[in-house]
Amino acid sequence: MKPLGRRPGRNDTADQILVAARELFSERGYARTTIRAVAAQAKVDPALVHHYFGTKDALFDAAVELPVDPRAVFGDLPSQPGLLGPELVRRVVSVWDQPEIREGLRGMIGSALTHEGAAETLREMLTRGLLPVLRDLAIDDRRDWRAELVASQMAGVILARYVVALPGLGRASTEDLAAAIGPTITRYLTGRL
């Protein structure tokens, strides 16, 4: 199965470098991560890192780019409010259940919490990349606010399921999550259940 919403393109070496960059930026923060260290972690020559990504700044930008395209993930959602929320939950879970995407996103959130610049990067990325997509799903009344409420509930589930791995949310089936959290998403987007 083609992974849902996975960005197309780059080759394996570039992907390897990005995975390594996310790990190191997340572990060490921006300041303590060097191109050399990223190359070593990715098992490639530092010249290749420069070749694919240029400066450390540009590498950082590429590493924190959302590894999935929100427009693809949230395309063609059902318009009936009762189905919209649960389906949105299913889509988010199906993206995060892919280990490679999960690690990339986890790294970004970790950076955001431990590195001032990365928090800003994550905010920019969310407000430009994810929130406009959620905004378009909301009714025409405080759309930006509704999008943020949805993002907050999904972020919390992600934290509980994939980072902290709580006993219930960590092991719940996609359908259990859709049934429990779907109505919340529906209410945030549409004001009704």
Place this chain on the structure above:
Amino acid sequence: MKPLGRRPGRNDTADQILVAARELFSERGYARTTIRAVAAQAKVDPALVHHYFGTKDALFDAAVELPVDPRAVFGDLPSQPGLLGPELVRRVVSVWDQPEIREGLRGMIGSALTHEGAAETLREMLTRGLLPVLRDLAIDDRRDWRAELVASQMAGVILARYVVALPGLGRASTEDLAAAIGPTITRYLTGRL
């Protein structure tokens, strides 16, 4: 006003050391944080760190202890479902709006995302400290699951408001948050609005 649910006790020097320890554990992770560095950050003699907390392990445990007592924060909540959720949101926001407590909690979450041992510590702390309190507020049907759902929504709001500082959730009044998110909490705890 006495800060809501603040743990009583320790003196200023010990508090200073804890604040410094949370910052460093969060920034550098457990392995790269030394007693000496914590002492320097807290502007005290390393011997004082040993005096108050003993080993680095014990200092870590003290630093990741919840800086507030969940039983105090969530005591005497209204029993009417319609009031319960909003009031719970108000209590959480009033704790996190205190900068010192916020920094402590932020540090813990940052560690959890970047440091494997700390994720486990955070999970233990939540499952022992916070979730049992939320569990007692839930109706007698899948109580543990309900407590985790509440924790997930509150964690997401905290992430959006205090860490990423989204434009809407970052600036919303306590009452706007209680009105928007309160019904979600009510539904998770009681199954109805």
